[in-house]
Amino acid sequence: MNNETLDLILERVVPLVPAQLWQGWTDATTLKKWFTPAPWITTEAEIDPRPGGIFRTVMKGPDGERNEGAGCVLEAIKDTRLVWTSALLPGFIPQARPDEGFFFTAILEFESVSGGTLYRATARHENAVDAQAHAEMGFETGWGAALDQLVALFA
Secondary structure (H helix, E strand, O other): OOOOOOEEEEEEEEOOOHHHHHHHHHOHHHHOOOOOOOOOEEEEEEEOOOOOOEEEEEEEOOOOOEEEEEEEEEEEEOOOEEEEEOOEEOOOEEOOOOOOOOOEEEEEEEEEEOOEEEEEEEEEEOOHHHHHHHHHHOHHHHHHHHHHHHHHHHO
């Protein structure tokens, strides 16, 4: 169930099979090739796609900026659904709220349809202020550009 106040959603039919999307999100080597919209790059990734597992990335910007984040996988259904949150560390350990930024839970769903796979990425937030901040950071543009890079990787 989606909440218009808390959820940002990117939904698109892509010319990939669910297994390719699953690989893109759960294989660290593959994820580093597409995850961060250019000109940023993902320099490190660690993913253990099982409940309690880690989802960690390090991204670097063209001017030396660095963004590192670690979260916890909540649900992993191969080729179908991956859910992780930045509010927890691996092993379901709560982590301190960041001084800047916000927590969110990523819900990634892959459904076979005519023409490929319906890809749905939901970023669920604690409150409307955080959802709005994420939207203003460029959620739709950034996550859409990253998805384009993932599709191109398998093209």
